[in-house]
Amino acid sequence: MTNQKHLLIFILTLGVFGILNTEMGVIGILPSLAEHFDVSISQAGWLVSLFAIGVAVSGPTMPLLFSGINRKKVMLLVLGVFVAGNVVSVWAPTFTVALLARVIPAFFHPVYCSLAFTVAANSVTEEEAPKAVSKVFIGVSAGMVVGVPIASFMASAFSLQMAMIFFAVVNGMVFLATLLFVPSMPVEGRLSYGAQLSIVKKPITWISAAAVLLLNSAVFGVYSYFAEYLKAVTHMSPNPISFLLFLYGGANMVGNVLAGKLLTKHAIKWVGSFPFALGGVYLALFLLGPFSQPMVVITLIWGILAGMGGNLNQYLMTSAAPEAPDFANGLFLSSTNVGTTLGAAAGGFFITGMGTSYVVIAGFLSILLSFAVLTLRKDRFAPTRKLPG
Structure with missing residues (x-):
C-alpha cells in the first residue's frame, strides 16, 4: 500500500508538472512563436496571458462541476485535452488556431491541479497531508521554472515544433501512467x-x-x-x-x-x-x-x-x-x-x-x-x- 501511495503521488506530481510546463514553457519560445506566426511579441504574449485568464475564470467553477465524477476518469479527460491541445499547437496553421489550442485546455487546468492536491492529501493520514501536498507542489515549481529553459533549448537546438512536441510527450506519458497505474477513484459521500x-x-x-x-x-x-x-x-x-x-x-x-x-x-x-x-x-x-x-x-x-x-x-x-x-x-x-x-x-x-x-x-x-x-x-x-x- 505504501508503494502504491508513493507511485500515485509521483504520477500526480508529474501530471502537475506537465500541465504547468504547458502553461509556462511557452514563455521560453515566445520570440520564436512570434516569428513563426508573423505576429508581434506583444501579440504572442496573449498565449501566456489568455491561458492565465482562463485558469482564473474557471478555477471556482470547473472543479465544482467535475466534483462528483470518478477522479481517475476526470484526470484522464483533462490530460487528454492537454495532449490534444499540444498536438494541435505543433501544427497550428494560424495564430488564432494556436491561441484556441492554448485557451481551451486552460479551462481544464484547475480541474486536474485541484484534484491532484485533494487526492494527494486523502492518500495519507491527516497529519501527513501537508507533506503529500508539498510533493505535488514540486511538480508546480518544476513546471513553472524548468519548462521555460527546456523549451527554449529545444527550440534553438532542434526546432520550434520539437519544443511544442515536448509538451505533448510529457502529458501523454502522464496519461498512460494514469491509465495503467492509478486505481479507479469513485467519489464517496459526494457533496451537492x-x-x-x-x-x-x-x-x-x-x-x-x-x-x-x-x-x-x-x-x-x-x-x-x-x-x-x-x-x-x-x-x-x-x-x-x-x-x-x-x-x-x-x-x-x-x-x-x-x-x-x-x-x-x-x-x-x-x-x-x-x-x-x-x-x-x-x-x-x-x-x-x-x-x-x-x-x-x-x-x-x-x-x-x-x-x-x-x-x-x-x-x-x-x-x-x-x-x-x-x-x-x-x-x-x-x-x-x-x-x-x-x-x-x-x-x-x-x-x-x-x-x-x-x-x-x-x-x-x-x-x-x-x-x-x-x-x-x-x-x-x-x-x-x-x-x-
Missing part, C-alpha cells in the same frame, strides 16, 4: 453543488482567498521583474542571470519539501512568520541589490521562501473550507492567478514611475496588506479535515 457553494457564505473563505491573492502578489510582483532587476540594478550579464534564475527555481523545490514539514508540525507559527521573513528578504534585496555576491544568497533564501509560500497559500485556502476540498482548491488556483496578475501590474507601475530598484515596494505593500488580512482569521489556521473520496 449547493453544499460546496455554501462555503462562499463563510467570511473565512473570502479572508483566506484575499490572503492568498496578496501573498502571491507579494512574491510575483517582484519576481516577474527579477531578470530585469539583475540586469539594471546588479548589472549582471546574461549567463549569471540565467544561473540565478535556475538557483531560484531549485530553491523553490527545496522550499516545497520544507513547507510540508513545517505545516505538519508548526503551521500556526509558520503562517504568522512568513510575511516577516519575505519582508526581510525584500529589504535585503533593496539594500544589497547592486552587489552580485550577496544577491546569490538573497536569491537562494528568496526562492526557498517562495516555494514555501505556494504550499502555505494552498493550506490557507483548504483549511478555511475542509468540507469542500475540490472547490477550495479551485478558489486557491484562481486567487493565485489573480494575485500574480495584479502583482506584476503593481511591480510594473513602480518600475515605470520610480525605477527598477523600487519594484520591491510592490512586494512590501502586498506583504503589509496580507498580514492585515491574516490577522482577521479567527480559527488561527486550523488543520484541514480530510474527507473520504
